[in-house]
Amino acid sequence: MGEGGVLRVGVDIGGTFTDLAILDDEGILAIGKTLTTPRDPAQAVHTVLRRALADHRLDPARVGLVVHGTTLVTNALIERRGARTALITTEGFRDVVEMGREHRYELYDLNLRLPRPLAARHLRFGVRERLLADGTVQTPLDAGQVERLAGELAAAGVEAVAVCFLHSHLDDRHERRAREIIKAAAPGLRVALSSEVNPEIREYERASTTLANVYVQGLVEDYLDDLRGRLRGLGVPVDPLVMLSHGGLATVDVAKRFPIRMLESGPAGGALGAVAFGRTGGRPDQMSFDMGGTTAKLCVIERHRPLVTHAFEVDRVYRLRAGSGLPVRAPVIDMIEIGTGGGSLARVNALGLITTGPDSAGAEPGPVCYGRGGERCTVTDADAVLGYLDPERFGGGEVKLDVAAAAEAIREQIAGRLGVGLAEAAWGIHACANESMANAARVHAIERGQDPARLPLFTSGGNGPLHGPGVAAALGSPALVVPPAAGVLSALGFLSAPMSIDVVRSRHELLDELAPEDAERLFASLEREGAEVLTGSGLAAKEVRYERSMEMRFVGQGSEIEVPVPAAGPDWRAELAESFHRQYARRFGDVAPTGVAVEALTWRVTASGPAPTARLRFDGGSGTGDALLDHREAYFPDGGYRPTPVYDRYRLAEGAELTGPALVQERESTLVLPPGAHCRVARDGGIVVTL
Template sequence: MVTTWRVGVDIGGTFTDIVLLGADGTVHTKKISSSVGDYARAIVEGLGQLFAETGIAGGTIEEIRHGTTVASNAILEHKGARTGLITTKGFRDVLEIRTLRMPRLYDIAWEKPPPLVERRLRRVVDERVDARGRVERQLDPAEAEAVVRDLIDEGVEAIAICLLHAYANPAHETLLAGIVRRLAPDLPLSVSSEVLPEIKEYERTSTTVINAYVMPIVARYLRALRSGLDSAGVPARLLLMQSNGGLMASEAAAARPMHIIESGPAGGVIGAQALARAKDLPDIITFDMGGTTAKAATVEGGHVARAAEYSVGAGIMVGSRLLTGAGYLLKVPAIDLAEVGAGGGSLVRVDAAGGVQVGPESAGAVPGPVCYDRGGTAPTITDANVILGYLNPHHLVGGAVTLNAARAASVFEDKVARPLGLELARAAHGAHLIAASNMIRAIRAVSTERGRDPRGFALFAFGGNGPLFACGMAEQLGMRRIVVPPSPGLFSSFGLLYADTEHHYARSFRRLTRALDLAELNAAWDALAAQARAQLAAEGFTAPTARVTRAAALHYHGQSFDLTVPVPDGPLDAAALRDLEEAFGVEHERTYGHRAGAEEPVELVSIQVVGHGLRANGRLPEHTTPARSEGAIAPRRAYFGTATGWIETPVLRRADLAAERTGPLIVEEYDATCLVLPGWRARLDDASNVLIER
């Protein structure tokens, strides 16, 4: 019987990670340098190398699951499509006015990021629909056609349409969309009433524009990837990870790329959620540290924390939720992440005041850290960890990356230790601790700053550098348990294999709950559910593998912000509405520390559904077996600070932790290194996770 395989692929700033999982539980992994400028090439080349190493045939691959930064990079680098925007007269500058939020209080030098659509490509039509959907001024078809022709003559590569209150009545947007499709049928088109039929003009306009801006870029990338896979003899189905942690078919991703903007970090969180459930760990904080950034998220009660909106290019995403306004806003569900610019490639420098600064600038894939010997001249955290003895001084990634430890020490001595007047080991250890402090900010942002005590959570550490820093960070935070999964350096790719297909739909439905027409409400929810089931059916999911869940966004009448609560299946009646109000009150008290009295009116803001596609044969094997097996490793000296100094430290394989061992220890694997500090103990559980406890 031929073993079939599923593939998880995650593109990072330094490496592209590939995981092959067989139906029998066998795992093959590969890390390959990311091919900046043509990310698809590294995927195809990496798969080719794995096929050559293992003898696996491309035709045995059932499915490829992919997390990508292509869309977010297009926004960050302002390399998206030349986009035109059609909006209502008087609303031409919504993209520039934004919401008047300032991410940096009292900083008069701060400037808003430039809009993705320059003003001369923003066109208006003289029409008006009110908030209830009543037409106050009809759209003139001749004017609409003239505006569309004008943008086409300007040579736009995509068009976004966002008219005032189109969520309540899309008739005028539908007319404009019909003209675009008639005059330029191949021109990418994003229509707000189709992609985000919800209130709030800036949020709706920004989301619609971002969808149009990246549509040609994502479509071109997916075509190139599909072509490369077909040429390599891999005709497998291609699924893309969404920002919310669900998967979508590549065809759907090309049509709605707004859902895959932040797909990269989501896989690891979903994988951590699945493994934590299996280990009966309902509350975990995920910590993912790679070469450029470190990210943290919470899984509480077995559920991933999600945000209803987020900003792309907002810089370090930590701190107060009131300090918003940076970046480009997307009002789509996403895993709620806090991120800091700290990774293995983060540059270490001494500033003018004699202080050590770590990041957020990174050496990236090219030239990389000094020890990679690829032309890098600025010391990095990876160089510091080589000097401290934490990383193998000869190679990384199973020997794929040869290290020049002597050059790393020389550059670090010259540019950091000598200017500080410190011996080399103390300077490197100081940089290591500063990097850890920077990353602790992300963990606090998703825990203490949101009313959660991190000491009640387990730290789930992965990424190429996560297990190296987890012990020291947990010690500072008072956390007592750490989980390091198998293949931690490729876990974001591995986590993709745990995700289900999901499609999210929402529409504004603004009514006071005590004045709701239940028949109207149930009909609106049924329409959204039918839309979700139709999309799932088009992708091969029908009962019992298709499931729809519901939620509602509510607030007290007069509030600007809303909270989302789950809604049970079936038609809603008066008793169900009372339960909905009570669920909102409980969530309000949990989030803000108080709730209003029973007499305070509650307002329904929007209704939401999620269509889940559950693969009948999509569950992972209960046990996985890594195909790579490292040989015996000699101990080496490692530095643990001025109080402890240098210690001859055992260097182990993961399998050596079948019996519990006490720190200090270094666990060396193909894709990551795990550091166990003195005072901690480590062992393997029955699923090959490394459990580290004080």
């Protein structure tokens, strides 16, 4: 099997499962899933890849591309498993990272807890130097003070240092000189400069981002070296590429330098997979819904592109409360994370209502039905009791589900407390999870100027097809789309991403005073910087393309919006003003102030290589008759348990049609088709459901 052609491998390490997909020139060749090994994540990658290569008799020497996404950076920040880190900043500004924006994210909570900085106060130091807001030097850097401090930090066991001087995004000479001094005095210290990690305005966010980057850098370097060695041990001849949070790829060396850009690398794959199938299915606008074992992620796709933001929070005190986490400035696909996944714990709250999440059973111990020591019932336990999951074939048979144990947990923890039957309690958990995700999706879409009732819902993840129909029905979506290998779509999506890097600089300019030739020089310098990274990663200069944007606002406003920059020309400034007003109206409606000047603050270039020509599909069977496996008792609220046909997803041919109730089962996920729903297999292998 698979005797010719180059193999492309995508691997996604999630909170519960590690997913794998292997493609050749014709489409999907092999997929795999194994439980994540949190203490040694590279072990799960090694296990699932070795098994897939062996099971499908594939030669590892034929692997020409390995793309990898991981939750390692996010988990290290949440669990505080990074290096002992110090902050060196301008004298008088050591407490910026603790003061933050002085914003109470929960106004009336008297016991409010604020995010804890990655550098404790006794490891934050101010040194004599001062750069003014116009870029001129008021106080030269005190080199002797930096040298003494570096020696003291090394002697105290500090492993990493973040350097963030005031206004260094305008002039980085003091930061670069400080690094030279630190490296000479204490060569063992790892040093990160804010002018390289995040050369943008706003000292708090810049310092927080630089701290986070150097805090996890050692872990990421060790992990990527370990992963590279394990791949070599399997006979894979290429180094892995790393998925970045904004949907582009980077080499191992770039990822080591900027690990903070890997924060949301896993979820990015689901959005990229949605884009790839949207192109083949003619859906330029849709909503990507990825539900895994720990969380669900939602992302709006516009004109075949996921929305991207440049601000993110990590390690929130309250998981879903904006403002309660550490701010990070890095390009990331704009998605909302919902604390609902298959492992989300279910309970009855003080009002006598069923709630799910945000806490999760994760991979260890996992849901009760996994038989790994879990005692509290979860969403997956409810789905097993409802008959939606095959106890013998779950996860390709790797996990045998103990449905009786799940039923007992739900009976004791939910049904008994509410005085209802087991089926009603399990359905309540399932429906509660759906409604929670639909509410979040509705708000997310509306805040971005989209009507969720007009967007098809593209669902993926191990639990996406299970809950997608309920979420789509609650949103009023015109259709639900379930791709092939939905349970490992993030791994597939990785293989549709180009090499890419985002280069940014902050420079304040009034639009009326901005000379087009000055703008062209600045953008050209950013493009050269991006090209250096990509050509150093093996791309030819002629393959690199650039996309320019600026973050702009009306004078007097406190935040900006990202604006596409038109091509150079005689009317460039007028076209840029028009682009800004168009984006402003799209975001906020017809409320733009009149007679107010416009200013630019941040300049951005995305440099990227050509997109791969991956075919994210597989060939199905001959029809619905061959695909029918058996019947299983499954629960639906309008008629209780009933014998429900179970179909093998891999045997459904293009054009095959089904009417619910039905269960469409593949190795990593199961589509629950409710009574009255209709579905059809499209040309790209996706199942399009009409509710």
